Amino acid sequence: MTDYFxxxxxxxxPGSIIxxxxxxxxxxxxxxxxxxxxxxxxxxxxxxxxxxxxxTSLVILGMVNRTAYAASNAALGSFTRTWALELAETGITVxxxxxxxxxxxxxxxxxPPGSEAERIFLTNIPMRRLVHPEEIAAxxxxxxxxxxxxxxxxxxxxxxxxxxxxxxx
Amino acid sequence: xxxFPYRCALIIGVGTGISxxxxxxxxxxxxxxxxxxxxxxxxxxxxxxxxxAVFAVDAGASG
Numbered sequence: 001m002t003d004y005f006x007x008x009x010x011x012x013x014p015g016s017i018i019x020x021x022x023x024x025x026x027x028x029x030x031x032x033x034x035x036x037x038x039x040x041x042x043x044x045x046x047x048x049x050x051x052x053x054x055x056t057s058l059v060i061l062g063m064v065n066r067t068a069y070a071a072s073n074a075a076l077g078s079f080t081r082t083w084a085l086e087l088a089e090t091g092i093t094v095x096x097x098x099x100x101x102x103x104x105x106x107x108x109x110x111x112p113p114g115s116e117a118e119r120i121f122l123t124n125i126p127m128r129r130l131v132h133p134e135e136i137a138a139x140x141x142x143x144x145x146x147x148x149x150x151x152x153x154x155x156x157x158x159x160x161x162x163x164x165x166x167x168x169x
Numbered sequence: 170x171x172x173f174p175y176r177c178a179l180i181i182g183v184g185t186g187i188s189x190x191x192x193x194x195x196x197x198x199x200x201x202x203x204x205x206x207x208x209x210x211x212x213x214x215x216x217x218x219x220x221x222a223v224f225a226v227d228a229g230a231s232g
Contacts, residue, residue, distance in 0.1 A: 099187065102186055106184065132190075137193075140187075146173065
């Protein structure tokens, strides 16, 4: 029997929103696929306004050595589109923000300044710099704002031009 | 600053990077912020800074 899931039935019980069904239950990369929610969906729907912003990644377009990480983030991008449909009449928008390489402790653990790994990352970023967490937070804040009220199911690539020539418009 | 017609925001999967920046930004706007992560002990400094509530959530847990 198929286990259908509709976001309006979601609760904040562990796993119920991030992992509808059995997706990625054994995929360690999935732990990186975090998301951001403004308002518990059922409560927000009752008030006629709400926002869900998922953080995905530029690597959804493809990157060597990133099979699990790219797939789990791509799945989150797919959740975004399904949830946008399911919640379209509620006033809750659902969008993704997909950063390029972010200057975070986690990133720097594997990619020290001046390293070969950093050089390879920046080769693929036309602006030739990492993005600061505050720049991603600002993009999320826009998606959360009332001004973004008619935008839903979109993925905003905040990537210093890293998707140019790789993503369809 | 754009308008935020909400009272609260829940951030799931909080660490020290994007999510921490977002928590600070939303807290300054005046939203009640909730922080969720596997290890709530690590959230304490950020929770104190942003006056946020914390929740333990493990997306990898089964059942």
